[in-house]
Amino acid sequence: MLTFYSDHQSAHAPLRELNNGEWMDFAESPARLASIHASIGTGEAPRDHGMAPIEAVHDSEYLSFLKAAHDEWLAAGREGDAIGYAFPVCGRRRLSLDRIDAKLGAFGFDAASPISSGTWQAAYWGAQSAMSALEPVATGRARHAFALCRPPGHHSGRDYYGGYCYLNNAAIVARAAVDRGLGPVAILDVDYHHGNGTQDIFYKDADVFFASIHADPASDYPYFWGHGDETGEGAGEGTTFNQPLPRGTTWETYEAALDRALEAIAKFGARFLVVSYGADTFEQDPISHFSLTTPDMERIGARIAQADLPAVIVMEGGYRIDALGHNVAAFLAGIES
Secondary structure (H helix, E strand, O other): OEEEOOHHHHOOOOOEEEEOOEEEEOOOOOHHHHHHHHHHOOOEOOOOOOOHHHHOOOOHHHHHHHHHHHHHHHHOOOOOOEOOOOOOOOOOOOOOOOOHHHHHHHHEOOOOOOEOOOHHHHHHHHHHHHHHHHHHHHOOOOOEEEEOOOOOOOOOEOOEEEOOEOOOHHHHHHHHHHHOOOOOEEEEEOOOOOOHHHHHHHOOOOOEEEEEEEEOOOOOOOOOOOOOOOOOOHHHOOOEEEEEEOOOOOHHHHHHHHHHHHHHHHHHOOOEEEEEEOHHHEOOOOOOOOOEOHHHHHHHHHHHHOOOOOEEEEEOOOOOHHHHHHHHHHHHHHHOO
């Protein structure tokens, strides 16, 4: 399968995150890339599509913040990675803020997503990898293409970051596909965690269908989004389909949910598919709690392939480093089966 990746995506390398009340090593580390490269290779370097496809999804003020955040952190006399600590829980609105701590809270929603010196560079080239994967599929040169994005993207909304995500690669591809007349477009999110940013971006949009299979937010991050009664609003009513599943979910339960998601995508009339693939559904993932195996990853890919849609696969989570490459390779093998 055609794969796109830039070495710039390793530049994002925070040292630690605040998780479950204590400091821990940053889970979304560049070591994830090495594991995947060992199994599938590095792929092609992406073409630089510039800012236009990113600006079609993300707010300009947010993008300006993201580019400058770490420099502002250092200018304030800080060291290391920029991490917010105060977040508005109500009345979130556009304000003129000077202090970097306030900006981190205004544009972020957790303390587990530091901004390092290389965060913007890595996120930017992750988005370019996603756009480059779109090109061969959109032109018919390939039926499927894989964007080896890092950092991941599906928790990032129009004007916020969190969950290790800074630019929403799946949303950038989906919006570009709609703009190129490839729609109707569907996004299928099979990461362990709900893609709250993707949902938020398209929640009132009739052009993009969002289907997600994920851990029940009653027990798992991101907690506040991804419940079954979230179905879209306004013109987008009925274009969001969430299936929260319990911890310990095995293939039998997951397969049924996947079938329901694909049936809903077919009913929507999708002609183009974006897959947010997270390997953190794996049974040994250190921060997740499903019980899927490496052979199950191939089964997921094969079942998605049966939908017979041109597809761009965008890498999201997966944190069991020694197994990550094998799981990604299995999933892609299923797609190509």
